[in-house]
Amino acid sequence: MGILGDSLNTAVEKTFTQPIPKSAPAQMRYLVKQEKGTRAVAQLLGVSQRTVERYVKGEIVKPRPKLAQRLAGEVRQRWQPRVRDRAKKQAATTGGIIIDTRARFGFTAAPGTTDDARLRRLTLALPPQHAARLFEAQQAGATEQQLQQITAEALGEVYFRDGGRRAQGLDVEFTDIDYLEFDLE
Incomplete structure (x- = not known):
């Protein structure tokens, strides 16, 4: 996205009522819940299903920088949709x-x-x-x-x-x- 799209998203994110999950395992659990399964999350992030399962269990806590960025972006995009719409x-x-x-x-x-x-x-x-x-x-x-x-x-x-x-x-x-x-x- 560009400067205008990012700025619109940032303005809407200021209205969130709860903070976005910070840790990678918490973010991964949120995505698994939203996407209803580890396979969908694995395809979304471009990693293996087993990797997603290991994050959910807490076996992996520190993702590579590119994965961390993708993970945070996907969570931010899906966080509090009703608050965002309102x-x-x-x-x-x-x-x-x-x-x-x-x-x-x-x-x-x-x-x-x-x-x-x-x-x-x-x-x-x-x-x-x-x-x-x-x-x-x-x-x-x-x-x-x-x-x-x-x-x-x-x-x-x-x-x-x-x-x-x-x-x-x-x-x-x-x-x-x-x-x-x-x-x-």
Whole structure:
């Protein structure tokens, strides 16, 4: 995933009510319970079924770095799905989402105008409909470029066009992302 997808996931993870299991055996037991068997987990992680069984029993406690990363990622992806869904639904219907970014913003305009692209730091609240578009696109498997375009349209609408009160027809370009963080309201 890219910077936007990871930032959306991080924002949702802040709403978790319980910490994610830390040890490899606990993470493996959680995955076995979620996937309903050691064979499915073994295929998911690319290890043998016997290796999964040894983690579940506690015979192995320290995985190789690549396996540890895959294991943690799979657990994080499946952790507290109802809490995750509730947070996304609230952001998409009533709360909205806060974006804090430093990126290059530019516009389609005549050369030499003040609309030339430049780095800007923005922190603003996006209304629920923009949060809904971002989460729906992410759920549908949108690419990083598509998420970036949706974010650019949202920033153009909320910040640069001020909800339709100024700069009608302005197309915002959102590139060279230096920093980006989402937070749910």
